Amino acid sequence: MVSLSQKRPVYVIGVGMHPYQFASDTLFIEMGLTAVRAALDDAGVAFPEVESAFIGCTGIGMAAGRIMFNHLGSTGLACTQVENASASGSSAFQQAVIEVAAGRRDVSIAVGVDKYGDQVRAAGKEHVARLSDTATIPLVKYALMAEYLKKEKGLSAEDLAMVASKNHTNASKNPFAQFRKPRTVEQVLSSTLVAGTTTSLMCCPRGEGAAAAIVASEDAIRRLGIAGSRPIRVTASALQSEMPQVGREIPSVTLAQRVAEQVYDEAGISAADLDCVELHDAFAIEEILYTETFGLAPKGAGQKFLQDGSSAIGGRCCVNSSGGLIGQGHPLGPTGLGQIHEITRQLRGENGVRQQPDARIGMAHMIGLGSISIAHILQRD
CATH class of the missing domain: 3.40.47.10 (Thiolase/Chalcone synthase)
Known part of the structure; x- marks a missing residue:
C-alpha cells in the first residue's frame, strides 16, 4: 500500500462553512456557495485556480456540484460527486487529497453540502431482507x-x-x-x-448545511504566494x-x-x-x-x-x-x-x-x- 508520505506533500490552504441548521427553505446552492466562497477567501485564491472538485452529499440528487459551480463560472474544472453516507464529506476530502498527492492536479476543493432529503437507502430500494x-x-x-x-x-x-x-x-x-x-x-x-x-x-440532530476545504501542492502554494504558516499538511x-x-x-x-x-x-x-x-x-x-x-x-x-x-x-x-x-x-x-x-x-x-x-x-x-x-x-x- 502506498501512503501519503510516499507521495508529494498536500496542504489544506482554505476552509469555509455555512452554519448547520434545521430543515429550511434555504437552497443547497446558497449553502454550498457560502462555504466555497469562504474557503476561497480564506485561501486567498480565485476560483479559476481550482482545477478539480469533489462534492460529498447524500440527499440532494444528481449533478449537485456542477449546478452549484455554474454560479462561479464554467472553468472546465473536473467535477466528481461522492456519496458515502455520513462519511461523504470525509471521502470527498480524501479524493481531493489523493488527486493532489498523485500529481494530477495542484489545487482541488472538497465540498460537503446537504439538505434534509428523504435519505432512502439502496438496500430499501432492493427490498433486501432484514433481521428486524x-x-x-x-x-x-x-x-x-x-x-x-x-x-x-x-x-x-x-x-x-x-x-x-x-x-x-x-x-x-x-x-x-x-x-x-x-x-x-x-x-x-x-x-x-x-x-x-x-x-x-445524547443524540446528534439531523439538519442541513455546507463545508469546504481547498487542498494544494507545495508548487501551487509558492505560485499563489500563500503565507508559509497558514497551510496545514x-x-x-x-x-x-x-x-x-x-x-x-x-x-x-x-x-x-x-x-x-x-x-x-x-x-x-x-x-x-x-x-x-x-x-x-x-x-x-x-x-x-x-x-x-x-x-x-x-x-x-x-x-x-x-x-x-x-x-x-x-x-x-x-x-x-x-x-x-x-x-x-x-x-x-x-x-x-x-x-x-x-x-x-x-x-x-x-x-x-x-x-x-x-x-x-x-x-x-x-x-x-x-x-x-x-x-x-x-x-x-
Whole structure:
C-alpha cells in the first residue's frame, strides 16, 4: 500500500462553512456557495485556480456540484460527486487529497453540502431482507451498546450525559453549530428518552448545511504566494469497511481502531501526539468508546478521560471542540468537512474561545453507514 508520505506533500490552504441548521427553505446552492466562497477567501485564491472538485452529499440528487459551480463560472474544472453516507464529506476530502498527492492536479476543493432529503437507502430500494425493523437503525444499535457497556465498563447515565454536556457547551461558542445553547448534565438527563436510557440530548440532530476545504501542492502554494504558516499538511488518510464480528467485539469499534492504527503509522505518530480530535459522536456512548479505541485513554478508562477534563478544551487532547455531531450537528454530506474546518483552525491557532493551546497535530474521524470508517491526520509544520 502506498501512503501519503510516499507521495508529494498536500496542504489544506482554505476552509469555509455555512452554519448547520434545521430543515429550511434555504437552497443547497446558497449553502454550498457560502462555504466555497469562504474557503476561497480564506485561501486567498480565485476560483479559476481550482482545477478539480469533489462534492460529498447524500440527499440532494444528481449533478449537485456542477449546478452549484455554474454560479462561479464554467472553468472546465473536473467535477466528481461522492456519496458515502455520513462519511461523504470525509471521502470527498480524501479524493481531493489523493488527486493532489498523485500529481494530477495542484489545487482541488472538497465540498460537503446537504439538505434534509428523504435519505432512502439502496438496500430499501432492493427490498433486501432484514433481521428486524430496528436492525439497521443506528439509534437502536448505539442505545443497546450503551446499555451493554454500562454493565461491562461500569458506565453510568451521568457519564454519557457529561459527553453531551461538554459538546453542547463547546457548540454554544461555535457560530457554525446547529445547537448553540450550553446544557448541564442534569438538563441532558432530563431530556426526552428516545431509546433505553439514551435521551434526545445524547443524540446528534439531523439538519442541513455546507463545508469546504481547498487542498494544494507545495508548487501551487509558492505560485499563489500563500503565507508559509497558514497551510496545514495532510499527513495521512485511510478508509476501511467492516469485517465479520469475532467473539464479543463490536465490529464498528474494531473497524475504527484499524483505521486509527493505519493513519498513525502513515503519519509516523502515536495517540500521545494528538492535540485535538474531531470524532464521530452521533450518540454520546461513541465518544467514550472511541477515546479508548484511539488510544487516548486506556481500555476501560474512557469515562475517566472525560471526567478529569483530559478531553476538554485545554485538556490533554481536546475532543470535539466544535461541539461534535451532538452539538455542531450532523447534516451528513458536510459533516466530515466540518471536522476538517475545525481542526485546520485549531492548528492555525485561529479558533478563538475554543482554541486548544499550542495545537500541532489533529485527527478527524467519521463512521459511515455500512459500516465504513475514515480518518485523516492534519499537522502544522
